[in-house]
Amino acid sequence: MSVCLVTDSASQLPEAWVEALGITVLALHETVDEGEVAATSGLGPGELEDAYRDLLxxxxxxxxxxxxxxSKLSRTWESATLAASSFGGRVRVVxxxxxxxxxxxxxxxAAALAHAGASLAxxxxLAERIVKASSTFIAVDKMDSLRRGGRVGAAFALFGGALSTKPVLRVRAGNLALAAKTRTVTKALQKLRQLVRDELGGDSLVTVHYSGEPAPAEQLALEFRKETTFPERVLMVxxxxxxxxHVxxxxxxxSVCPLEDPDAQLPWVTPGESFGDSPEDLVVE
Known part of the structure; x- marks a missing residue:
């Protein structure tokens, strides 16, 4: 008997991890107009209920x-909670x-623990403990996309409309909060690196996410890999x-995610295989 994990595509899980751990990932939605994304939306209760029913x-x-x-960035959690109410406590939403x-x-x-035979509770x-101790820092080139998507709120007011500022934001308690203001991309990345270093403690999984040009993210990921004795725990997605x-x-x-059990059976990619020392080897599909 086993417990299954469901998540959405915002989790950014590498495909190899999804397959190895048997995780169900449901894609968030985008509306495309003339070949360009015009809007986005979360998952609805119906599709989540269908996914739960199929698994159960x-x-x-x-x-x-x-x-x-x-939940403060998407209605998906609300939809999941509504969908879960149909299954008499057999679905826990985090x-x-x-x-x-x-x-x-x-x-x-959590999926690794489930594979080991742990209970639903x-x-x-475990998932709740880890997410509360996790952090994400984001360096954005411009605030335009966050403004358009309605995601900056009070954080944008701090800039007084100075869109030339290169901000570093932190996701805290579900909100985007200002972590630092810089004037150049280089300084923003330096600040990002410093904030992540300050956040690291004990065993952690570090993931560098990027949109657009990958070179700055590649360099950042390589620097983190050189500073750790566990380079396989630094991913780039x-x-x-x-x-x-939105960004x-x-x-x-x-993203910095603590590893509660560093020996958990996660599908690490070891350096020297497909996850090597060159920038192109950093990307995990």
Whole structure:
């Protein structure tokens, strides 16, 4: 008997991890107009309910833990909670209060624990503990996309309309908050690196996310790899389309996710195989 994990595409889980751990990932939605993304939306209760029902219909599945993009950034968590109410406690929904591999790493660790035979309550509790200790920092080239998507709120007011500023934002308690103001892309990336270093403690999974030109993210990821004895725990993942629409081109984000059990059976890629020392080897599909 087993517990299954469900999440959305904002978790940014590498495909190899999804396949190895048997995680169900549902794609967030985008509206395309004349070849360009014009709007985005979260998952609806109906599609989540269908996913839960399909999994629970399997003979050996006892429950589902569903972990989603921060409830303050998307209606997906609300939809998941509504869908879960149809299954008499067999579905536990977790608000990640974050984005990217900050909660993707939690989903992966919860899936590994589920594979080890843990109960529904224990798997959900692990996911909740990890997401609360995870962080994401984002350096954006321009605030335009975040303004358009209605995601900056009070953070934008701090800039007084100075769109030439290169901000570094932090996802905190589900909100985008200003972490630092810089004047150039180089200084923004330097600040991003410093903030991540300050956040690291003990065993962590570090994921560098990027949209647009990958070179700055590649360099940042290589620097993190050189500073750790566990370079396989530094990943680089391209930002998926729905999130990219909000952060714009040439954004770089770094997620720090604690590893509660560093020996958990996660599908690490070891240096010297497909995850080598050159920038192109950093990207995990």
């Amino acid at each position: 219909s399997e003979e050996d599945v006892t429950g589902v833990v569903s972990v989603h993009l921060a 608000d990640s209060e974050n984005v990217g591999m900050a909660f993707g790493g939690a989903v992966a660790q 224990d798997v959900a509790a 391209e930002i998926e389309p729905v999130l990219a629409w 714009g081109d040439n954004a770089v984000a770094v």
